[in-house]
Amino acid sequence: MSEGKLVIFSAPSGAGKTTIVTHLLSLGLNFGFSISATTRKPRGSEQHGKEYYFLTTEEFKDKINRNEFLEWEEVYPGCFYGTLKSEVERISKNGQNILFDIDVVGGSNIKKFYGEKALAVFVQAPSIAELKNRLLSRSTDHPEVIDARIAKAELEMSYVHFFDIVIINDKLEDALCEAEEKVVRFLGATS
Ligand code: ADP
């Protein structure tokens, strides 16, 4: 289904995976970003077809019934996210590697499916308290949404052993360097 390589970034919300993924996309590593579908509302300047395909729950469920997802999860109660098969095809047709920013369950499923063709990276914040600080200072979610995300973080941490590597995102500069180094090495290796 995909000729290039796949790199998956997963983490509890607030650990910093979107920050790291955005950095990697700026490096000219021939990555296409897998734009997920979601039923959550756009945040800030997010645009349909850029960060996400924003769908209604009905549209999302239609796509589930038509078997259009490679994987999907109800990541938070009533809030669906999924990777469309058409995204993987679109990026592969462009001859690009694929970069995913998805939750720990979706990430471990894609790793299982693609095996050695995929590098699965688990991003960890130094502590749950720091996760909460980051979500609060990001100022994009209501307090009850932040609480739901923090409540899920401990369970999400238990998925770490399904991943190839762990990056502790304490000092951002160091985490960006480590991510860059590991990803460049993986892309350069013959498989
Ligand atoms: P995620 O995509 O995992 O939910 P984000 O990349 O959106 O996380 O990061 C959450 C917030 O924390 C953002 O406001 C981001 O700028 C900030 N952040 C990311 N990494 C660090 C870090 N190492 N130290 C402090 N703040 C950070």
Ligand code: 5GP
């Ligand atoms: P956010 O609402 O902060 O953008 O994302 C919430 C969570 O959903 C994050 O862990 C994010 O990585 C995850 N997510 C985004 N897209 C997908 C997807 O396609 N599939 C799955 N399983 N999770 C996703």
